[in-house]
Amino acid sequence: MSKSSHLGSSPDQQFRELPGAFPITPGEYEPPSVISSQLSLSQAVHQRKAEYTVPRKVKIKVGTWNVAALHGTELDLGAWFVDGKGISESLSILSFDDKGGPANAESVEDVAHQEARRSKKKPTIPFDDHGALPGGDEIGLYALGLQEIVDISSPTEALRPYNDPHPGRKWKHSVEKALPSGYTLVAEQQLIGLYLVVYAASAISPIVSSVSTTSVRTGLMGYMGNKGAVIARIVLGETTRIVFINCHLCAGAAKGNLERRNWDASQVQKQTKFSPVDLGGLTEETNEGLGDEDFAFWFGDLNYRLEGIPGEDVRRLLLLHTKDEYTQANASKRKIDAELALHDRLSLHSHTEDDSSSHTSSHTHDSTLTKNTAASPLSSGTLDPSSYPTSLQTTLTSLLSHDQLHQQMRQRKAFHDGWREGPIDFLPTYKYDAGSVGMFDSSEKKRGPSWCDRILFRTRRDKQEHDQKIHAEEAAKKRDNEMKAHGIDDPAINEEEVLFDYDPTTDGMEDEYDADTNQDDPAMVTTKAGFEDKIHLEYYTSHQRVLSSDHKPLDALFTLSYEAVDPDLKVKVHQEVARELDRAENERRPSVTVIVDPHQEDNAFPTDHESVNFGNVQYASKKTRNVTIANTGRVPATLGFTDRIIASDQGAGITPAWLHIHLDREPDKERPAAESHDFHTLEPGDAANVELTIHVDDVDLVRALNEAKTQLEDVLVLRVHNGRDHFLPVHATWLQSSFGRSIGNLIRIPEGGVRGSQHNDEGGAEHSDRAGVKWSAPRELFRLTEAVKDLVERAVAEWGMRLGDQSPPWEDPRWPFIVESNETKDMQGLRERVREALDNDNAVMHAFPKETDNIQRVEAVAETLLAFLTSTEGGVVTENLWAEVETSMVELESSQTHLPAEDEKVRVLDVLVTSPAHSTSFTFVTSMLAKVILEISSASTDSEAKSSIRRRLEESYGGSFSDALIRAPLPTGARERTRALARRIRMIEMFIGSRAETERDT
Helix, strand or coil: CCCCCCCCCCHHHHHHCCCCCCCCCECCECCCCCCCCHHHHHHHHHHCHHHHEEEEEEEEEEEEEECCCCCCCHHHHHHHHCCCCCCCHHHECCCCCCCCCHHHHCCCCCHHHHHHCCCCCCCCCCCCCCCCCCCHHHCCEEEEEEECCCCCCCHHHHCCCCCCCHHHHHHHHHHHHHCCCCCEEEEEEEECCEEEEEEECCCCHHHEEEEEEEEEECCHHHCCCCCEEEEEEEEECCCEEEEEEEEECCCCCCHHHHHHHHHHHHHHHHHCEECCCEECCEECCCCEECCCCCEEEEEEECCCCECCCCHHHHHHHHHHHHHHHCCCCCHHHHHHHHHHHHHHHHCCCCCCHHHHHHHHHHHHHHHHHHCCCCCCCCCCCCCCHHHCCCCHHHHHHHHHCCEHHHHHHHCCCCCCCCCEECCCCECCCECECCCCCCCECCCCCCCCCECCEEEEEEEHHHHHHHHHHHHHHHHHHHHHHHHHHCCCCCCCCCHHHHHCCCCCCCCCCCCCCCHHHHCCCCCCEECCCCCEEEEEEEEEEECCCCCCCCCCCEEEEEEEEEEEECHHHHHHHHHHHHHHHHHHHHCCCCCEEEEECCCHHHHCCCCCCCCEEEEEECCCCEEEEEEEEEECCCCCEEEEEECCCCCCCCCCCCCCCCEEEEECCCCCCCCCCCCCCCCEEECCCCEEEEEEEEECCCHHHHHHHHCCCCCCEEEEEEEECCCCCEEEEEEEEECCCCCCCEHHHHCCCCCCHHHHHHHCCCCCCCCCCCCCCCCCCCHHHHHHHHHHHHHHHHHHHHHHHHCCCCCCHHHCCCCCCCCCCCCCHHHHHHHHHHHHHHHCCCCHHHCCCCCCCHHHHHHHHHHHHHHHHHHCECCCECHHHHHHHHHHHHHHHHHCCCCCHHHHHHHHHHHHCCCHHHHHHHHHHHHHHHHHHHHHHHCCCCHHHHHHHHHHHHHHHHHHHHHHHECCCCCCCHHHHHHHHHHHHHHHHHHHHHHHHHHHHC
């Protein structure tokens, strides 16, 4: 979990800093009857949880397998765990359903053939096994625990100080390959050879939250990872806490090993800690451990053995059942027969051949009973299997009374605090010859079979009942000790009752295995969150016909009935609670109402009157909207716009760069603490007008908008001191602009201009360079330069005829491209008309009202032209082109060669012509400038004055347009910078000066 940046502050202080939260102001107001903060809102919603939860059911399959670090085991994983295959009907007492039990038994490959073809490179599951257990998409949650996915007997692995994730990948791949589509890995944890994964179906994964995983090491020296547990905690539906524990406890049959197993289990219980639970925004303050969950599943290789019975006796009893799995002789069959024969020879009572035959017949009858054939009394229901002396169930029951785990649970040494287990109706899961269905360890050690692999479960109710029982016993013991200390005996105890408190029917039964005591209790479980849940064990069995390990895999299926949060209902409750809290707060805290004033354009653009919609916005054009803020509370309200909640790519501040705010009153002299912006105080009933102006004039922003990389939308935060924040959404629709684009892009814009492309859905964003070239140079540039030439000629002629006695505007050599007095609204409107004509591919000359004189027209067009060139991405003369031109000029300077002007121009044109569109654009501009210079200088009748005017214009235009046309970085050194600027101006002058001279002479 991520650490908060407010580690040293209280929750109230943290929430006070969040926009939208009510700040805490002790002493200023009386504390409200309803605590109003973001934290209390979540608490209030949580208190009404019963109103937004719905009953649901989910099937949870829990599986465990010690794969013994054997190759090929991963090939069997999906078949038994997901598809429910590998069940031996005759070696388990599992009640099969219609999915694939008895109906498929005849077609399943026989054991002898299965064992004969066993290979580490192929699955060992029987052919034609279609699966006898529920699986696939019937299951909502799959929880799988594996042990020994690496060789933990290797010192290298056992002493490894870190987890190597590589071994777990093949197991994860095997599970995911077998799962139906849509399942999601929601939890994963590995500890050396221990591996735990939890997968959720597509309908379940969205409601899984607060996932927390951990591991506990209990191996060598008490802390190495060759033994221990991996644990995962999830919360289902924001209501139900579920824990999965996959463990591998100490091995060995000695008493010391038993005690160490118990110690391992206790350490897992003590050391397991999870991160705090987040229940729909309400995060608990403390970490949880085992016992805080609602349902827990503890599974794995617990390693508990059979005690008080010789291992060879156990083997013989079980081999009598497994031998009939083999319909023909093979290696396993021969081993079984040899071991049984050896046992008979060593028996104190010799059997005659007839006795042996009788025994065989008797056992064959037992096998028939186990298989539920028609000849069996069991199949007809005439005899309880547990009362049939040679039945498999009778054998298992007799052996389970020696099970260490059940003994330790009864003696309260391990797993006695509420843990339960389903009925064990299957053979011991350890230890088999790898590759065998029913041959137990045939090595020299001949280890006694035992149920090492187990799946336990516990509910919150189980744990509470255990705790209550322990508490009651401790209280009774304390009371007895106190009475004895005062010399008082318990009068409730009758000596005769003690003397005759013997029941011969129960003598010696304390160690017997009773499957009924392990049946799951369907009683309701009150969860930690206060809901009523129920769990039911569907089945618990081993997969006897999985051959790739010396352990048999084990799984159990549970049906969990629980309450889950319905998001729609929760939103409804959340809104109701928020309104209730708001009403309570508004009576004691400043309250303002924000109203977006309607605008005449609102008819064309839908508005909800709670957001500011500027409608269509174009480059460099300003639009204004008004917002009214009224104090509708009972106390003065001090308010102001504060820093927005911004993303990493947004600029900080109270507004984005393209938006400006103005209030119709002076700010307060003093600001609230921790605020850096202006605040204003409104008395009850008072109102203030806020003017919002949008103005997009930043070329970088224009490019981003053209390319649809950003949008004109944001949320302003109006902070009311000691009140709640108001959020004011602001948005506008960007109209594509020809400004800010590259020459290469502009020549690909089809007829209709950028607006036509936007409306025709051809890409309001940046046109792709892969689009075909439509023009030799941008049409926008052609229209502007032609309009400037025409309008300058008209303006000069008009001035001579009408206003000849006044000083002409071209006395300023920057005219008509730079006019200092042209920032009036009228001129801004004319320039906007010119830009609108360009973007819609209309004639510039038709953009003006009829009453506009030619001076105003030419100034509007010329200023727009200069702005257009300045905004062009990459410039008309790109950085690469300029580098070649400048290199040529520097060579001439170095060689002190003075070429004729025409020759020098040719050298420049030879470079520009390599990029035709840029060369043509450059020609448009310089030709236009030469024409303007010619027209203005021709207005003077004095030849000397003409020459002087022409020179001043050439210098002025050379300086103005060198920056607009050439896009290349300047040197940092002062001297080099001056020389570079001079070369740029000279390049422009060599074209506009010579052209002017030539056209004048012509």
